Amino acid sequence: MNAKYNPALFWFAVVTAITTFLLIGLGGLVTSHEAGMSVPDWPTTYGYNMFLFPVDKWVGGIFYEHSHRLLASAVGLLTTILAIWMSLKDSRRWLHWLGIAAFFLVILQGILGGLRVRWSLNWLGVPHGAVAQTFLVLTCAIALFLSRWWQESAAKPQVAVPRGLRSHVLYLTILIFIQLLIAATMRHQHSGLAIWDFPMAHHQVWPSTTSEAIADYNAHRPPGTIGNPITAFQVNLQMVHRLVAYLLFLGVAAAPFIARKRLGGADWLTKFAWFWFGLLSLQIVLGAATVLTNKAADVATGHVMVGALALLTGALWWLVAFRRTKLANPLKT
Amino acid sequence: MKKSLLIAASTLVSLGFNAMAGDLTGTITFKGTAPAEASFEDKMKETDPNCAALYASSSFPTTHFYVVSSSGGLADVVVSIKGLGKSTGVTAAPAVIDQKGCVYLPSVLAVQTGQKVIVKNSDPVVHNVHTVPKVNEMQNLPQPPGSPDLTFVFDKPEPFLKFSCDVHPWMLAWVTVVDGPYFSVSDKDGKFTIKNVPAGKYTVEFAHRKLGTKTVEVEVKDGGATQDITFEAAK
Numbered sequence: 131m132n133a134k135y136n137p138a139l140f141w142f143a144v145v146t147a148i149t150t151f152l153l154i155g156l157g158g159l160v161t162s163h164e165a166g167m168s169v170p171d172w173p174t175t176y177g178y179n180m181f182l183f184p185v186d187k188w189v190g191g192i193f194y195e196h197s198h199r200l201l202a203s204a205v206g207l208l209t210t211i212l213a214i215w216m217s218l219k220d221s222r223r224w225l226h227w228l229g230i231a232a233f234f235l236v237i238l239q240g241i242l243g244g245l246r247v248r249w250s251l252n253w254l255g256v257p258h259g260a261v262a263q264t265f266l267v268l269t270c271a272i273a274l275f276l277s278r279w280w281q282e283s284a285a286k287p288q289v290a291v292p293r294g295l296r297s298h299v300l301y302l303t304i305l306i307f308i309q310l311l312i313a314a315t316m317r318h319q320h321s322g323l324a325i326w327d328f329p330m331a332h333h334q335v336w337p338s339t340t341s342e343a344i345a346d347y348n349a350h351r352p353p354g355t356i357g358n359p360i361t362a363f364q365v366n367l368q369m370v371h372r373l374v375a376y377l378l379f380l381g382v383a384a385a386p387f388i389a390r391k392r393l394g395g396a397d398w399l400t401k402f403a404w405f406w407f408g409l410l411s412l413q414i415v416l417g418a419a420t421v422l423t424n425k426a427a428d429v430a431t432g433h434v435m436v437g438a439l440a441l442l443t444g445a446l447w448w449l450v451a452f453r454r455t456k457l458a459n460p461l462k463t
Numbered sequence: 464m465k466k467s468l469l470i471a472a473s474t475l476v477s478l479g480f481n482a483m484a485g486d487l488t489g490t491i492t493f494k495g496t497a498p499a500e501a502s503f504e505d506k507m508k509e510t511d512p513n514c515a516a517l518y519a520s521s522s523f524p525t526t527h528f529y530v531v532s533s534s535g536g537l538a539d540v541v542v543s544i545k546g547l548g549k550s551t552g553v554t555a556a557p558a559v560i561d562q563k564g565c566v567y568l569p570s571v572l573a574v575q576t577g578q579k580v581i582v583k584n585s586d587p588v589v590h591n592v593h594t595v596p597k598v599n600e601m602q603n604l605p606q607p608p609g610s611p612d613l614t615f616v617f618d619k620p621e622p623f624l625k626f627s628c629d630v631h632p633w634m635l636a637w638v639t640v641v642d643g644p645y646f647s648v649s650d651k652d653g654k655f656t657i658k659n660v661p662a663g664k665y666t667v668e669f670a671h672r673k674l675g676t677k678t679v680e681v682e683v684k685d686g687g688a689t690q691d692i693t694f695e696a697a698k
Contacts, residue, residue, distance in 0.1 A: 163632075164629065164632060165629055166629070167591070167593050167603050167629045168591060168629035168630045169591070169605075170591045170593070170603040170604055170605045171605055176589060176605045176607055177605070177607070187589055189510065189511040189512075189513065189588070189589075189630065190510040190511045190629075190630040190631050190632070191510075191629040191630045191631075191632065192589065192630050195629075247603075250601045250602070250603050349697075353501075358595075
């Protein structure tokens, strides 16, 4: 049974989703500025209750890390209210469970971030980043399920989306998530850039990773680089990241053309696919800029945020396509 | 009588041992042109104006990768005799690092395994002392102004173990942890002294964080030895 559209609840979910996206940006700034350990205690901040930490002490790395924690608390509160509100006002039981899942996921995310600091475990930044992206998709999906379109779509004729096109988008979205995991692993090496030229890599198509080559790279790092020495693993990881980026670009570039052929140029999903292609194009530019600016913090963080948007776009596209197809062909999807 | 003879004999033996040891001294020089150091001024003003305000009437600190005197003496080279003696760090006087003017002072030092490293905060600003070792245990501790000194102890030898501050990213110190009592760090004139080295032939290591490591075979005789060494600029 479809619930009745509740605009206040929908817009509250949208606010939660947008705040989550901003939180990912702020988290990106923390890592880009290497500020993740600038507040060594948690959940206190230099011994203060984190909500009472004096503003005049929000300096240097503390500014990014402390702001991140405060905004994370806000997202936790918004998620809690959303989960409770949905359970009280929306009749769809499965949506109640999604709200509960979101609640526990944001708690887990907070614990991951806190333990990373308390236990000084840099590697925990990787699952912390992965859960952040997953949580963003979840909050945006909840907003979609609460939207007028979703709730009224059953009463209107829908055009099915061919299975091949849906699968194409689904596999690309999964590959984007894998790419984000690779990127999170790269960013939490805390070694600066492993490769600092583009489109070549150490003046090669695929850089050598012999011990002599690695020693040479370490001896000629860009001025001002602060971080651990680079390793062969990190060089290869960045090359895999670049390779997957090219594959994603080609795959996402094909999506709007396939959609136009199968659904028509005026179809909203075709337009959304063009938007997705635009995002990936921007992401390639930001990736190159991240390398060529020696990981300038704002550029690198922009790269993180556009990556999150790319994941989100693919996920929402697929959900809408699935919904339309299920309504158009209720006996098979 | 017997007791007097025993005391006299012990004294003679210890005097004999002391006569078979000497100081290893030398001067470390730098040949070539050192790269220019970078000022912290812009970074300080952008990151924490409270730090910048500490330099209202003096010049801002810079990196000091290559501290070279007017006569070419190279500072901050860790000199150590490999494999001689066991660590006496537990009973050694603590080494002290101060955070003053939003920099670590000194920025290069050497300690023994088990020796305490005391970190003070003489600044009116918040710091966190974050060690980033390769083999020892990492620690990250808050140190607001006026808070007690922090104490660190490292159990494993490690060259140039990094001390950082994540609030102020330009703040770095490098602590070399050695496993014996025979070591020194060259001063601003490039001079070093390792006291009371027993007579013998040894491998002496000279390590500079940017210029790399050199090893030399040195024979210390009664009365000591002198070993000078030169590091050259990278080409």
